[in-house]
């Protein structure tokens with residue numbers, strides 16, 4: 001149980017780091033969009049510039065919330081489902097395995113067994 005809690009924290013941190021990256025990506029693309037736009041639009045009135053900025057911010061907020069929702073779903077799956085439990089033998093899947101493959105549903109030995117019977 002302790003290991004799973006640790007894994008969850010690890011995944012949550014990963015998710016946060018991912019979120020941070022996404023936000024950086026988005027603001028970077030907005031910055032380049034803005035500078036490109038400003039080169040050709042130096043005479044634009046302040047009002048339209050403000051509108052433009054608001055539009056971009058709205059877009060950014062939309063992307064953020066969509067992404068946050070997706071990441072939230074991942075964390076919820078970890079909390080509510082039988083996450084980290086082998087679906088065949090009900091043993092806890094080693095944390096190292098889950099870290100390498102967060103979507104794993106079989107422990108290492110059941111996975112090996114499955115692969116052997118499949119081939």
Ligand SMILES: [Zn+2]
Nearest residue numbers: 086089107110
């Ligand atoms: Zn198993």
